[in-house]
Each structure stands twice: as C-alpha cells, then as structure tokens.
Amino acid sequence: MRLKPSNAAISIVWSLFLLTSVNGQAVAGEIADTFKKLLSNPIVSRQIDLKQVGIRQPIGLNVQDSTKEFYLPVPPDVPLIDASLALDSHYMRPEGGRTTFIVSLDGYAVSSRSLSGDNGDASLSIGVDGSPRPNGFVRLGLKWSSIIDDNVCHDELAIGNIVQVMPSTTLSYSFDSSKINSLYTAWMALPQSVKILISGKSLSKDSYDSAWRIGVALERAGKDVSIISIPQQGDTVDLSELNIPQELLAIPAFAALSSGDTHTLSSPQEAAAFLLMSLAGGQADIALVDDALVTAIDQAFSNLADQVRTRDPEAEKVFTDLRKSQFSAIPTTKDAANSKAIHFGALAGRYAITIGSQAGGAASGLFDRFWRQTAVTSNLIANKVVRPTNGADNLSRSVFGSTSNTLDIIERGSWNAAFDLADVGVPGKVPGSVDLDLVVSPGASEVSPVVAVYLNDYLLGAKKMNAQGNREKLTAWIPAYALLPRNMLRVEFLRQRYYNGCKERPQAYPVAVLPSSRFNIKAGPEVNGFATLIGQLAGNTTLFVPQKWMSEASTSLPGLIRIASVSGIAPQTATLSSDTGAKSVKPEGPFIAFDTAVEGLTQRVDVQNDRLVLTEKDGSVLYDVTGLNNLAVVQVASGTKQPGLIYKTVGSDFLKVDEPFMWGRGTIAVIGKKGLLAQVDTNSDDDLFTTDEEHPLSLADPYSWFKHLPWITAVVVASFLLLLLRARSVRRRKEAKE
Incomplete structure (x- = not known):
C-alpha cells in the first residue's frame, strides 16, 4: 500500500x-x-461503526422484552471531544400493541420512545458524554418492549413487531492525542x-x-x-x-x-x-x-x-x-x-x-x-514478553476475561465469553472439556430449567437443572472440529414461563456462572484437517518464508499476517526461517511453509505459475485450470512427520485477503481476496471426527447406567450373601460358647 x-x-x-x-x-x-x-x-x-466491531448484518430485536449491548472502543482515560452517536435503525409494527424503544449509553438511558404506525424510522442522533472511559469502551444498550394486550393470558409473542439496528450505526468523536x-x-x-x-x-x-x-x-x-x-x-x-x-x-x-x-x-x-x-x-x-x-x-x-x-x-x-x-x-x-x-x-x-x-x-x-x-x-x-506457561491440566475461567457472572432470566438468556487457543499456554494442547459451575435459583414454574452449552455455535450438550439455588456442575466434551483460533463459549439458560391463572406476569429469576468454572486441557488430536491442526500451531511454530517475500515486503506481508492470524500462530513464540539454500526444508516441529518446498510432503496440490492442479486421495485429478491470479492454495501437510500448512501463491501477484475468514472442514483450501473460496476434503468421513473415550457421563444418556445393571446386581447379591454367611458364622460361635 x-x-x-x-x-x-x-x-x-x-x-x-x-x-x-x-x-x-x-x-x-x-x-x-x-x-x-x-x-x-x-x-x-475518529468514526467507528458496528460493522468495524464485527456486526456485519442487521440486528433484530423482536421478542416481548429484548435487550442488546454493543461495546464501541475509544481511547481509555482520554476525554472525548464532540462525541455523538448516529443510530441507524427502523421498525415494523404490524401486530399493534404498545411498543417502547430505549437507548442507553454506559448504563444510562438517553432516549425512550413509543413507536406507532405499521413501520417507520427509529434512527436518532444524540450527543455522547465526553468523560474519560477507563475501560476504553462506550457501551451502547438497546431495549425493545412490545406488549400486545394488557391481558396476561393473551399471546404476547408478537414476532412481527421488530426493530432492526443497522451495521452503519456510528460513534463519532475526537480526542487530543497529547493527552x-x-x-x-x-x-x-x-x-x-x-x-x-x-x-x-x-x-x-x-x-x-x-x-x-x-x-x-x-x-x-x-x-x-x-x-x-x-x-x-x-x-x-x-x-x-x-x-x-x-x-x-x-x-x-x-x-x-x-x-x-x-x-x-x-x-x-x-x-x-x-x-x-x-x-x-x-x-x-x-x-x-x-x-x-x-x-x-x-x-x-x-x-x-x-x-x-x-x-x-x-x-x-x-x-x-x-x-x-x-x-x-x-x-x-x-x-x-x-x-x-x-x-x-x-x-x-x-x-x-x-x-x-x-x-x-x-x-x-x-x-x-x-x-x-x-x-x-x-x-x-522490550527484551522478552510472553504469557505464563500453564503447567496444570486445567484453565480457570479467568481466560474469559471480566465477564459478568449473574443474569436475570424470564424465559431465555445467554452468558458469553471469548478466548484464544493461545490462552491455553501449553504448545500442542487444546481444551478437551469444560466444567461449568452453575447456580440456578428456583422459579415459579415447576418445570426444571435447561442449560445448553455452545462453542462457536456447536451445541456441546444440555442438562436439566435442579434449580434449588445450590451449585451444580455441567461438564461438556469439546470436539476438535469445534475449536478455532478465537473461540466463543455460550451458555444458554432456558426457563418455562409461569402463568398463575392470568393473575400475574412472569418474573425474572437469577442464574449465575461461577468463577470456579474451568477448561480441562489435553493433548491435541491427530491432525486430519484444518480443524484439528489449529491447536498444534498455537505453540512454537516455524514460519518458512523465501527471500523473495522479504524483497517484496510491502506486498507479501499482508497475506502472511492474515494466514498466520487465522491459523492461531502465537507471534510471541513462533520462529521465522528464511531460505537456507536447500531445495526443500525438513520441519522439526509444527510449521507453515510459504512458497517453500517441504521434504516428505504428499503432493495433492501442484502450482505452476498461473496453473493450479488439485488431486483426490486416490490420485485422480479434481481440478486443473490455467490462467489464475490473485489466489493462493493452502494444504494441510500429510506425509510429513510434523503437522503444518503448505501455502502456495497462484499467479504472479502476492495475495492480499481483504475479508476476515476462518478455516473450515477440509484439508485443502483455495483463498482469494474475499477469503475462503473453496474447500476440498481428502479424508474419509471416519477420519474427520475422532471419538473421545473420555466423553463425560454427565452429557451422555442419563439412563446409560442401565447397561451396567447386570454387574451392579451381581455385586449387590454377592455382598448380601457374604453378609448372611458372616451373620451365620457369628451365631454359631455364640451358640458354641453357650
């Protein structure tokens, strides 16, 4: 650039x-x-909109009582000058009733409006307090309430009444950089x-x-x-x-x-x-x-x-x-x-x-x-700065950051936390399961609440809770395919609404995720694709980069940075290796090879200038096209002793990926300016998802212990017979003495 x-x-x-x-x-x-x-x-x-913080699609608020919060970054501990918020939103109200739209900043309500008509514009422009934010964020809160009828027995699930907040919602501000x-x-x-x-x-x-x-x-x-x-x-x-x-x-x-x-x-x-x-x-x-x-x-x-x-x-x-x-x-x-x-x-x-x-x-x-x-x-x-190495077999909930513990739930609520694989702190190890210590208070309904656990939108498991206000544990197994370099853990709490003969409205009851919750870590699984490789690359990984890339740094660096980032490379501990003069390199640990031949590699990708050839596991040609440019193809290394990625530039120009992306399911990926364009999986279905013998019993079939019933019965009967024999022996000795 x-x-x-x-x-x-x-x-x-x-x-x-x-x-x-x-x-x-x-x-x-x-x-x-x-x-x-x-x-x-x-x-x-500065101007920062919701799209820049990851909100790329309109956000809808369409349940009876819906709340959303967004965190817009600002310089910490620095006063803001002429700060303002331009909220871009519109609403639809085909089902009538009473609707209220509340906007808050840093927990303080700054706008409350009753919206009428079938549809309309809900946008507003409002000033933002210029006080310094020690945490470095302006917290934007949105609350939408839609009540169809004052009769509480009436169906209030008015899914047609909705407010949509657009990604173009923008916070504008200035600051004095001398501060x-x-x-x-x-x-x-x-x-x-x-x-x-x-x-x-x-x-x-x-x-x-x-x-x-x-x-x-x-x-x-x-x-x-x-x-x-x-x-x-x-x-x-x-x-x-x-x-x-x-x-x-x-x-x-x-x-x-x-x-x-x-x-x-x-x-x-x-x-x-x-x-x-x-x-x-x-x-x-x-x-x-x-x-x-x-x-x-x-x-x-x-x-x-x-x-x-x-x-x-x-x-x-x-x-x-x-x-x-x-x-x-x-x-x-x-x-x-x-x-x-x-x-x-x-x-x-x-x-x-x-x-x-x-x-x-x-x-x-x-x-x-x-x-x-x-x-x-x-x-x-700065001589050296790295994270502490975690020598234990588990990680405390501190890796999630300072996330609030307690929620008040009427019907559904979620607790979210993000963490990087680099937070594990042990090269080659990944989270194998998560132990959640939960407290769910009793509610008015006699139906037990349900807690569901998700990782990157994969459902890991769910469990009915006793809901007596005591600590309960939920353990969920984490499959390798669910892990990404940056992960989002979501805990969903679901309660059954309670209606007391139309005499009272449902009330919220608290739930909590305790700080004693933790991840259990284990050795990374055998590499059979992008999903299982990520945990291996989060430690002491070597990046092989040819001298040509350094000679054209301004154009080669953007692609290298994006690939290293999405692959979970730890920039504090990784090693850069340039040309050694050899025709191929022999990695001694996890690696990424950029336009560099690797010894022992099973070739499923062949690049000759602007020609790309991909082959199946049996050697048959899958793709053979000439005339390509501004592309790259990445292959999960197979045949080598060490896990890694092989990156090859297709065409004469270095690739710059404009859109963020994540590796998916597969072993070969074609990448363009817009990110991941195509994936090829050269594994069989059985290779993709390895079973785990340590699958926690708490998320298995709750009646799975019945398969052990014959053994349990045998042990109980044997114990009972031993007690009878013991009693008979005692009685005989007593009679002999008399």
Missing part, C-alpha cells in the same frame, strides 16, 4: 513552505510560526484500520520478522492492518486528493505533484514532498524503526531542504527544528535507534507507536491483553 496524503496534510505543508515577502524571499521566522500554529492542536477525529501518556493508551487509541510504516519494499530478516508479529497482534486485537512504505523515486502514487496551492508551485518538487490522478515520482525531492504531506495527514499509526527507515527520513529532509534553501536560505533552520521536534518518534541517527525499543512520540505533528526491528515478538506479547496494562510509560526496552 502506498502513502496517500489528505487535504489537511496539504494545508500543513502549504503553510510550512509559504513564501510571504514582497520580493519573493521567505521569512524563516514566519514559516516556523505558521508551522507551529498549525500543529499546536493535535486533535484526532495520551503511555504505550498502553496509545495502543488502545489506534484506529480500526491501522497502517504500519516500513522503510521500503525490501526488508531485512529482523525487520520482516518484527513486522509480521506486530501485524498478527493487531489482527488478534480486531484491527485491520495495512502495510505502507517510504515512497521512492520511480514509484507511482495517487494524486487524486491533491490540490497544490498556487504559492507552493514555486517549489519544483510540489509543482510536479500538482495535477493528475497518478504520478510517477521522478526525483528524490518529489518523493520527499509526497512523504511529508502523507505523514502530516496521519498516514502512519505504527512505524517499524530500523537503520533503513532512519536513513530514509533523514535523506527525505535533506533532499527537500536543498530546494527550499534555493528559495530562502534562512528556512534551513525550520527544517532542522522540524526533524527534531515533529519527528521525535524516529531517532535522528542510526546509532540512536535501539532495535528492542518500543516508543510513543511525534511523527509529522501526529503521534505514532514506533517499534524496533528486533522488538516485534516482545511488543506482540506486551500488547497482548494479559500484559498490555503494564505499558505505563511512553518509552520501553
């Missing part, structure tokens, strides 16, 4: 270089004053689409290694990642949003950028002018600092200063001060750049996080949710 300047950047640069004297000679002091004035208000504006005083706050304040600045198209192994680790950490935090590089002479750049002021055309580098949609940079000065405008417009959120980046920034200032000096020799000091004050995030000399430094500072008047070329692994651990709040300063040297 190339840098793209904004109109704000143009204004800054125009003001910086404006020549203000009658004779055409610039006054250096006025240039400096103008620049300082324009950069004295480092206000950053950010720690790396933790800076990380949490990153926009949804994060741009990583690298020194050029080609990177050293250390810098490439650091870049992909940071990219994966960002994707795990729910961000979209783009890679941008320092523009160079010969690059083609986008000028569609440029509007160079007439006064600035006196400088040749800017005059060359004044027209056209695209332009090929013909000189280092043009590249420097384009870089300065782009960075001043906030086109970099994270910078990967290595010697090449420091040199590129210094050289850009030097090249541009030469042209400015010809117009006004006194302006040279302005450029010197600019490099020191407004680019403080980037060291001024290569010797000052610490390869393990993580820093937060100014970058062209804006603020950015800079990460050293050998700090990527530690930074990905530092910004993981386990450690991120410890980053309380703006400048750190």
Whole structure:
C-alpha cells in the first residue's frame, strides 16, 4: 500500500513552505510560526461503526422484552471531544400493541420512545458524554418492549413487531492525542484500520520478522492492518486528493505533484514532498524503526531542504527544528535507534507507536491483553514478553476475561465469553472439556430449567437443572472440529414461563456462572484437517518464508499476517526461517511453509505459475485450470512427520485477503481476496471426527447406567450373601460358647 496524503496534510505543508515577502524571499521566522500554529492542536477525529466491531448484518430485536449491548472502543482515560452517536435503525409494527424503544449509553438511558404506525424510522442522533472511559469502551444498550394486550393470558409473542439496528450505526468523536501518556493508551487509541510504516519494499530478516508479529497482534486485537512504505523515486502514487496551492508551485518538487490522478515520482525531492504531506495527514499509526527507515527520513529532509534553501536560505533552520521536534518518534541517527525499543512520540505533528526491528515478538506479547496494562510509560526496552506457561491440566475461567457472572432470566438468556487457543499456554494442547459451575435459583414454574452449552455455535450438550439455588456442575466434551483460533463459549439458560391463572406476569429469576468454572486441557488430536491442526500451531511454530517475500515486503506481508492470524500462530513464540539454500526444508516441529518446498510432503496440490492442479486421495485429478491470479492454495501437510500448512501463491501477484475468514472442514483450501473460496476434503468421513473415550457421563444418556445393571446386581447379591454367611458364622460361635 502506498502513502496517500489528505487535504489537511496539504494545508500543513502549504503553510510550512509559504513564501510571504514582497520580493519573493521567505521569512524563516514566519514559516516556523505558521508551522507551529498549525500543529499546536493535535486533535484526532475518529468514526467507528458496528460493522468495524464485527456486526456485519442487521440486528433484530423482536421478542416481548429484548435487550442488546454493543461495546464501541475509544481511547481509555482520554476525554472525548464532540462525541455523538448516529443510530441507524427502523421498525415494523404490524401486530399493534404498545411498543417502547430505549437507548442507553454506559448504563444510562438517553432516549425512550413509543413507536406507532405499521413501520417507520427509529434512527436518532444524540450527543455522547465526553468523560474519560477507563475501560476504553462506550457501551451502547438497546431495549425493545412490545406488549400486545394488557391481558396476561393473551399471546404476547408478537414476532412481527421488530426493530432492526443497522451495521452503519456510528460513534463519532475526537480526542487530543497529547493527552495520551503511555504505550498502553496509545495502543488502545489506534484506529480500526491501522497502517504500519516500513522503510521500503525490501526488508531485512529482523525487520520482516518484527513486522509480521506486530501485524498478527493487531489482527488478534480486531484491527485491520495495512502495510505502507517510504515512497521512492520511480514509484507511482495517487494524486487524486491533491490540490497544490498556487504559492507552493514555486517549489519544483510540489509543482510536479500538482495535477493528475497518478504520478510517477521522478526525483528524490518529489518523493520527499509526497512523504511529508502523507505523514502530516496521519498516514502512519505504527512505524517499524530500523537503520533503513532512519536513513530514509533523514535523506527525505535533506533532499527537500536543498530546494527550499534555493528559495530562502534562512528556512534551513525550520527544517532542522522540524526533524527534531515533529519527528521525535524516529531517532535522528542510526546509532540512536535501539532495535528492542518500543516508543510513543511525534511523527509529522501526529503521534505514532514506533517499534524496533528486533522488538516485534516482545511488543506482540506486551500488547497482548494479559500484559498490555503494564505499558505505563511512553518509552520501553522490550527484551522478552510472553504469557505464563500453564503447567496444570486445567484453565480457570479467568481466560474469559471480566465477564459478568449473574443474569436475570424470564424465559431465555445467554452468558458469553471469548478466548484464544493461545490462552491455553501449553504448545500442542487444546481444551478437551469444560466444567461449568452453575447456580440456578428456583422459579415459579415447576418445570426444571435447561442449560445448553455452545462453542462457536456447536451445541456441546444440555442438562436439566435442579434449580434449588445450590451449585451444580455441567461438564461438556469439546470436539476438535469445534475449536478455532478465537473461540466463543455460550451458555444458554432456558426457563418455562409461569402463568398463575392470568393473575400475574412472569418474573425474572437469577442464574449465575461461577468463577470456579474451568477448561480441562489435553493433548491435541491427530491432525486430519484444518480443524484439528489449529491447536498444534498455537505453540512454537516455524514460519518458512523465501527471500523473495522479504524483497517484496510491502506486498507479501499482508497475506502472511492474515494466514498466520487465522491459523492461531502465537507471534510471541513462533520462529521465522528464511531460505537456507536447500531445495526443500525438513520441519522439526509444527510449521507453515510459504512458497517453500517441504521434504516428505504428499503432493495433492501442484502450482505452476498461473496453473493450479488439485488431486483426490486416490490420485485422480479434481481440478486443473490455467490462467489464475490473485489466489493462493493452502494444504494441510500429510506425509510429513510434523503437522503444518503448505501455502502456495497462484499467479504472479502476492495475495492480499481483504475479508476476515476462518478455516473450515477440509484439508485443502483455495483463498482469494474475499477469503475462503473453496474447500476440498481428502479424508474419509471416519477420519474427520475422532471419538473421545473420555466423553463425560454427565452429557451422555442419563439412563446409560442401565447397561451396567447386570454387574451392579451381581455385586449387590454377592455382598448380601457374604453378609448372611458372616451373620451365620457369628451365631454359631455364640451358640458354641453357650
């Protein structure tokens, strides 16, 4: 991705270089004053909608009493400026009755409306309190109530009365970036689409290694990642949003950028002018600092200063001060750049996080949710940061984060918690079952409540509860096919409504998921597809990357980051291996091979430039097509001693996957810009789902113990006979004594 300047950047640069004297000679002091004035208000504006936090389809509220909550991220502990919420929603009310739509922010009701008519617009725009949020979220709550009749015996399940909330619902706000005083706050304040600045198209192994680790950490935090590089002479750049002021055309580098949609940079000065405008417009959120980046920034200032000096020799000091004050995030000399430094500072008047070329692994651990709040300063040297290794056979519920324990349930309610496979903490092990400690209070109905457990929308099991207000345990087996790199556990509570002869309305009764709930972990299953491979890749995995990928880092990194992220790679502990000179590699542990031959691989995928050939398990050709491009094919390794993935680029261009996706059921996947396009399963049905001998009895047939009845009867009868013999023996001894 190339840098793209904004109109704000143009204004800054125009003001910086404006020549203000009658004779055409610039006054250096006025240039400096103008620049300082324009950069004295480092206000950053943001917009985040529901789509950016994962809500891609309209959300419907259509039961009698329905509630939804959404968490919209904002910089923690930083006041918001001019914050507002634009709720995009509409309603339908064909069944009549009384309807109420309540909107709340951070638990406080801010709007309550009674909606009438068959349908209409339920949108609103409302101001948001600018107080700092320590947790880093604005909590949006929606409550919909629809009552058809005051007679409680009437059927109130009015499924036609519905409010739909659209993914375009948007929170807009600004904040003063000078209020950010720690790396933790800076990380949490990153926009949804994060741009990583690298020194050029080609990177050293250390810098490439650091870049992909940071990219994966960002994707795990729910961000979209783009890679941008320092523009160079010969690059083609986008000028569609440029509007160079007439006064600035006196400088040749800017005059060359004044027209056209695209332009090929013909000189280092043009590249420097384009870089300065782009960075001043906030086109970099994270910078990967290595010697090449420091040199590129210094050289850009030097090249541009030469042209400015010809117009006004006194302006040279302005450029010197600019490099020191407004680019403080980037060291001024290569010797000052610490390869393990993580820093937060100014970058062209804006603020950015800079990460050293050998700090990527530690930074990905530092910004993981386990450690991120410890980053309380703006400048750190990170040698190593990883999660604690879990040596036990279980994981406490703490891996779920701070999820509320107790719910009030009338008819149905759910408790949700998310966790990563990396949270397991033991390479090669995965959650094998979950023990839930539950408390369900008695209700008015005599029908026992039911609890159902889901993982990633797979039903793991269900159980009737005694509901006496005491702790009850529900154990559910977790099949390998249900696991993903990031998982969602859902516990559904279902109660039977109670109607006391139409004399009272149903009331809510509490239920709770206790903190003593935990996962039981076990060794990962035998690899027979993407689903069973994920747990193996969450530990000390090796990424084999050819030198060509590092030579074209700006285009190869996006694909590598996306594949590593969806595969559950732990960026803190994985290893990057480049070309060794051998024709093929021999992995010594779990791996992903990017365009790299692997020794002993059973070939089911053959790629020859733009030709892709896929074969079945018996060797018959399944797919043979030529002329493909912007695709990749991924195969689960078979025939090798170590579990892994084989990634092959189809066509001449590196693939950039625009849409998030997850591996599904299969052993071969074809991937395009929109994600997963096709899957092939070369296993038999029996290979896909392995049985587990440790399937908990609590979720089996509740009467399954009857199959053991003959043995139980035999033991009881034998025990009874032994007691009779013992009693007879005692009686005989007593008679003998008498």
